[in-house]
Amino acid sequence: MSRILVLYDTHSGNTRAMAEAVAEGAGSVAGTGVTLRHVDKAQPSDLLEHDGIAVGSPTWCGVMTWKLKKFFDEAICTWGKVEDKVGCAFSSSGGLGGGSEMTCLSILNVMLNYGLLVFGLTEYSAPGVTAHYGAVAIGEPDGDELAACRLLGLKLVRHVQRVKGEQ
Numbered sequence: 001m002s003r004i005l006v007l008y009d010t011h012s013g014n015t016r017a018m019a020e021a022v023a024e025g026a027g028s029v030a031g032t033g034v035t036l037r038h039v040d041k042a043q044p045s046d047l048l049e050h051d052g053i054a055v056g057s058p059t060w061c062g063v064m065t066w067k068l069k070k071f072f073d074e075a076i077c078t079w080g081k082v083e084d085k086v087g088c089a090f091s092s093s094g095g096l097g098g099g100s101e102m103t104c105l106s107i108l109n110v111m112l113n114y115g116l117l118v119f120g121l122t123e124y125s126a127p128g129v130t131a132h133y134g135a136v137a138i139g140e141p142d143g144d145e146l147a148a149c150r151l152l153g154l155k156l157v158r159h160v161q162r163v164k165g166e167q
């Protein structure tokens with residue numbers, strides 16, 4: 001059984017729509033338990049209790065929201081206890097070139113510090129749409145962007161299974 005946490009922040013719902021698609025993709029693999037959690041409801045123990053962690057944020061000034069950064073700062077009690085879990089990122093920005101990939105990298109940066117194994121996608125969910133640094137969307141995610149989110153969730157489970165020696 002793989003346990004996946006999809007942790008997100010959102011203000012106008014765009015990143016939540018992406019989070020739901022990531023959760024759907026992860027949940028499409030039999031034997032996977034998925035927790036979809038807004039950062040306001042998240043506890044540091046959530047990091048301990050899951051094998052794979054997808055974190056999504058609106059792009060705010062090119063990085064994750066302060067709420068997500070605060071969560072990871074306050075979850076430092078779990079530092080050193082979450083190594084070998086698998087992590088990935090996703091973000092919705094206001095515009096093309098607005099910093100969504102940098103926001104994904106800001107999330108992956110924290111994950112690396114925590115010792116998580118992080119990944120991006122090589123696949124294209126549609127012509128011209130990929131998620132090399134995590135899934136991205138401009139504003140409300142369209143069908144192709146949601147497909148990338150679902151693929152990200154699916155790959156998260158596959159990588160967790162590999163790390164756990166289940167595949």
Ligand SMILES: Cc1cc2nc3c(=O)[nH]c(=O)nc-3n(C[C@H](O)[C@H](O)[C@H](O)COP(=O)(O)O)c2cc1C
Pocket residue numbers: 009010011012013014015016057058059060061062063092093094095096097098099100138139140
């Ligand atoms: C405080 C703040 C900072 C923002 N900074 C950026 C930015 O740097 N680049 C950008 O493209 N959009 C920026 N935006 C727009 C949001 O990233 C965009 O509207 C996003 O789709 C919101 O996602 P949400 O619906 O999950 O809150 C910003 C919005 C706010 C409120």
